[in-house]
Amino acid sequence: MRVWTMLDIRFVRENAEVVKAAMKNRNAEVDVEAVLALDGRRREIIVEVDGLKAERNILSKSIGLMIREGGDPETVKAQVRGMGDKIAALDEEQREVDTTLRKALLYIPNLPSSTTPVGRDETDNPVVRSWGEKTTFDFEPQMHWDLGETLGLFDLERGAKIAGSGFPLFTGRGAKLERALIQFMLDLHTEEHGYTELAPPFMCNETAMTGTGQLPKFAEDMYSISLDGLYPIPTAEVPITNIYGNEILDQALPIKHAAYTPCFRREAGSAGKDTRGLQRVHQFDKVEMVKFTTPEASAEEHEKLTLDAERVLQRLGLHYRVIELCTGDLGFSAAKCYDIELWTAAQEKWLEVSSCSNFHDYQARRANIRYRNEEGKPTFVHTINGSGVALPRLVIAIMENNQNDDGSIELPEVLWPYMGGLKKLV
RNA sequence: GGAGAGAUGUCUGAGUGGUUUAAAGAGCACGCUUGGAAAGCGUGUGUGCGCUUAACGGUGUACCGAGGGUUCGAAUCCCUCUCUCUCCGCCA
Incomplete structure (x- = not known):
């Protein structure tokens, strides 16, 4: 899923202090740390769930092969079914994190240009x-x-x-x-x-x-x-x-x-x-x-x-x-x-x-x-x-x-x- | 508003549950060939999100209008929605 970003999340990750300062100059209240925490959790989930999916794809393919060759795939099926539950749970959590993150990002205003004069009002x-x-x-x-x-x-x-x-x-x-x-x-x-x-x-x-x-x-x-x-x-x-x-x-x-x-x-x-x-x-x-x-x-x-x-x-x-x-x-x-x-x-x-x-x-x-x-x-x-x-x-x-x-x-x-x-x- | 048909990559267009790792063709790019070009031959040809890398890359995953669901496995089956086309109705 593409998380809508107004600010490049990678930029925010690598330049958190710059973003915080910019928001302060804007008089905008933005919780940058909360965004970074969501971003971190999001990537953790992706690493884990993508690994599980890779494994599942290989096993599913082997089931197809077994059936074609007349073998009994039930044991593998049960194993993969268990993985499926875990994947579904992680997918669900990722959806939630994505939604929360996206919402938070949508409320963050743009960074002022470096040429924009700093001022209060x-x-x-x-x-x-x-x-x-x-x-x-x-x-x-x-x-x-x-x-x-x-x-x-x-x-x-x-x-x-x-x-x-x-x-x-x-x-x-x-x-x-x-x-x-x-x-x-x-x-x-x-x-x-x-x-x-x-x-x-x-x-x-x-x-x-x-x-x-x-x-x-x-x-x-x-x-x-x-x-x-x-x-x-x-x-x-x-x-x-x-x-x-x-x-x-x-x-x-x-x-x-x-x-x-x-x-x-x-x-x-x-x-x-x-x-x-x-x-x-x-x-x-x-x-x-x-x-x-x-x-x-x-x-x-x-x-x-x-x-x-x-x-x-x-x-x-x-x-x-x-x-x-x-x-x-x-x-x-x-x-x-x-x-x-x-x-x-x-x-x-x-x-x-x-x-x-x-x-x-x-x-x-x-x-x-x-x-x-x-x-x-x-x-x-x-x-x-x-x-x-x-x-x-x-x-x-x-x-x-x-x-x-x-x-x-x-x-x-x-x-x-x-x-x-x-x-x-x- | 009613009925029907459809949406697959840059384009055309196959594909009704498992080598689809999306066929084939066209286009495009690069290379070979050539005095140069065409033809021919060969190679390549998307996007997002991760991981990895100094970088080039490598790798995993997702994406066949959108979103859900069934399944060990979905372009393919089911549900909802959007848009396009045709016909009907209404209408400036």
């Missing part, structure tokens, strides 16, 4: 770079929830009526703006950045959700359709990464995919925080980029993917900054991560619109995605993904930064063709 995240400048107003700027209502771009009350708070209903030109932004971003990534577009399922099964690391630990963050064992996706990362699950890829790397999907998040535990308007919602649109690379190329491909996301914001003329998450703030599956944040001049704060992560081989191990290295040996790929970008906060930034004193909103020039020539929301 989000206050230790360094700013890597920024682009553009803060908008200034010579009038009192309005918030997007007021602008949107006045201009008829969305109707949050009616959205809440049919699905609940946090399920926005876009209307008229607001709905068209969503579609325009999606199309603009997909065109940019496919035509200029070399990504192949996908239109994946919007629901995934438990295996896929486990492959990318959402399950088992973050089940409460996900919606679930228990009757069918499905989960509405929290990000396109889940379906896209898992399409190559249990495969040995024979195509050239990197593989680069981009896709639009809606995203569904319960946002458990964040109730009431920054939820006004479109800031934090249960369903939102997003264009996602996913790459599969060799370990050698992953660091560079991660930087490039981040730049691909930034290009979206540059074309839209929006002021942003890139921060790097420190070890204490890093997501569960990520080894290294840049967040891109948009400035909104009305609320005067930064809004996260993209998270660009390098997972190293963590997801590839969980989902079993491999390629053949130069020696022809199956090797886990590295996976990288990032939003390119998420819509609601992007819409907020466009609305709040581009507003005029009469409450109208200037649309970025790159969107004009996608809005049927419309340049301004009045």
Whole structure:
């Protein structure tokens, strides 16, 4: 049985202290010693049971021979039957140990990259770079929830009526703006950045959700359709990464995919925080980029993917900054991560619109995605993904930064063709 | 939702309880042959988990859609499930 590993169990065995230190930097409580004990017992059992099976195979063959030659195999049969009982017992114990070990391993987060800054929480995240400048107003700027209502771009009350708070209903030109932004971003990534577009399922099964690391630990963050064992996706990362699950890829790397999907998040535990308007919602649109690379190329491909996301914001003329998450703030599956944040001049704060992560081989191990290295040996790929970008906060930034004193909103020039020539929301 | 057929290695495709140690063919790799190539001939050709080895390797075990079961022994028999195809029903 393949014990799913997020961390290479051999690596953990040989570098226990490194793993312990990494978990400490993450503020993650992980019992490495318990894992090592299970691993040790597992290997003991395998040595013993494989030896017994080898013996049994030889004896079983001799029984076949005896029968063919007219001998009486009953004595040997009885002997082998006894061995069978012992084998069954050991097999059973191994199954239990495997299950326990696998479960423990699934709850261990990835090791941060050696280049990830060590820090305790989000206050230790360094700013890597920024682009553009803060908008200034010579009038009192309005918030997007007021602008949107006045201009008829969305109707949050009616959205809440049919699905609940946090399920926005876009209307008229607001709905068209969503579609325009999606199309603009997909065109940019496919035509200029070399990504192949996908239109994946919007629901995934438990295996896929486990492959990318959402399950088992973050089940409460996900919606679930228990009757069918499905989960509405929290990000396109889940379906896209898992399409190559249990495969040995024979195509050239990197593989680069981009896709639009809606995203569904319960946002458990964040109730009431920054939820006004479109800031934090249960369903939102997003264009996602996913790459599969060799370990050698992953660091560079991660930087490039981040730049691909930034290009979206540059074309839209929006002021942003890139921060790097420190070890204490890093997501569960990520080894290294840049967040891109948009400035909104009305609320005067930064809004996260993209998270660009390098997972190293963590997801590839969980989902079993491999390629053949130069020696022809199956090797886990590295996976990288990032939003390119998420819509609601992007819409907020466009609305709040581009507003005029009469409450109208200037649309970025790159969107004009996608809005049927419309340049301004009045 | 109902009925039927099917799932074997990189591919095609044999295999209904014991030299299956998964036939055969194709493909691929290497070698021989050749001025070079083709043909021909020969050799090799998966994955996981262990043990062993400095390494190359060696060795054991498991894997014939998945998971259980029967048996001394399962690709083969039994049960459950998944997926694919065909027909019917329903439906955008």
